[in-house]
Amino acid sequence: MATKDCKAPEDAQDFLEGQVLIAMPNMGDPRFDRSVVFICAHDEEHAMGVIVNKPLDDIELSALLEQLEIAAQPQADETPVYFGGPVQTERGLVLHTLDYKLDTTLALSDSFGLTASRDILIDIAGVSPQRPAPRRYLLAIGHAGWGPGQLEQEIAMNAWAHCEPDEEIIFSGSKEPVWKRALSKLGVTSAMLSREWASARDDNQPLN
Template identity: 50%
Template sequence: MEGGEFLTGKMLIAMPGIGDPRFERAVVLICAHDEGHAMGVAVNRPVEGLTLPDLLTRLDVTPSTEMAPDLVLLGGPVDRERGFVLHTDDYMSDDHSLFVADGVALTATREVLEAMAGLHPPRRSLLALGYSGWGAGQLEMELRENVWLTCEPDEALIFGADHAHKWSQALAKIGVDASLLSSTAGRA
């Protein structure tokens, strides 16, 4: 990005008419961004009928206590067989957690799943299958083409359970009324 400004820790909000159904109304937390690539996790795309306790059971991770039936999310179209956990930074693995934003980290190991099922889980977390990825310059080009808007993250947008309204909530954070957006973009 111009002047070395990268978007790690920011949220992307898909514009109407993005042209890719995998990202229609997506809200993506950018977990890593530099001159060579960008990687993020969509935080509002639930996998129909798949809950965290169900997935942990399939993976032979036994919860220590009763777990809420939080939905597993689809983090993006890349590597959908792999799980990525966004969580508050009260849980950190020295070797495996990636700091993303103030108070938020990303971990993709079995140990974080065991922590989530244990007696001392992260205060807030979500499990996403797959991630969203961009090659060198690709995200920057999409931003110039008005494919995405950006906003600052907050815990409600990242970890909240109201997935159906996160897109409009993210737009409201930057003062945009979703009902007034057009699916066609222009340039001045």
Template identity: 45%
Template sequence: MTMPTSFRDDTNLTGRILIAMPGMEDPRFARAVVLVCAHSDEGAMGLILNRAMPDVSFSDLLEQLEIKTEDGLTPVEVRFGGPVEPARGFVLHLLPEDDEEPEDGVLRISPRLAMTTSRDILVDIAHGDGPEAAVLALGYAGWGPGQLEDEMAANGWLTGESGEELIFAPADSPKWDIALKAQGIDPSTLSTMSGRA
């Protein structure tokens, strides 16, 4: 998928979040908060930010991948990123402040936020040389050309600004409420509405 020329193009949702409306018909996305990692006329790709995978630990995944860890490894949150390719891992992470051009295989989402599927970042994290903040998502959410726009027009999603605190916070359950409040919306008021325009 091609990257946008600008992170702030109003028609391009790359780097923004999608907040599922109460009328969301797909149960996999009920109360979901999704970070849009890439969006173009070819479609969109995103990662769900608020679906923990309590039965999967980062250390277990590293062991399965035969990556040795250093003592005192800071655990990385593992989340269900979406229903597409659920066995594939995606690492959302912060780039260094002075990073002008990320390495090959790294998709820049915003000036400081990036995503990669590279095993190398897992090795770096395991050895204590990883990024300032990271989260691992298994699977992703995908939309074909015009599909996301149609869902938004049907009042399935509300868009908003993302933030590092929301993306990397370890507590998943309050993220939907937090994301709505950040847009100036009281979740208790919204939940009484049908979710249809």
């Protein structure tokens, strides 16, 4: 039985902008296996989101800032860059708390925003003390996208569940088992999960 702030896949009928998608164990697309996705836009024509739990091993924020000729502060070496999805992987964007807002920022809810300008990287690097960086943020390369009705069809096939966003899941960093924590928010019983999921739990397989 789902908790009041989360819904099992069969209940997901409305537009999900500002919600979090959680890949179910029977997800058939390996690009989204065990993914947690913040949905930034969703209407009858399309859906767009950012995967928040797939840190890239070969890209560091400091190297990215260097390519853009932005002087990086020491903390940039420890800031991960994430695989946001398979669409437009040459472009970066920042999902962040809404204490930070530029003219180009898209407010996704009362708490979260999305900014895809060079200015936010300058502020994250600490170049401009007059304009502090967001309190919490996630830098991603690429994003996830769905065509008309595609996400609804995947939800109907039980590939996704969804729930309210949670800062501790979205911005928890690369060392947290984000997918497992997000899935636990659903409050589902073991009978609702596939044999593959049950096997993974029994075998203590790592969860990303």
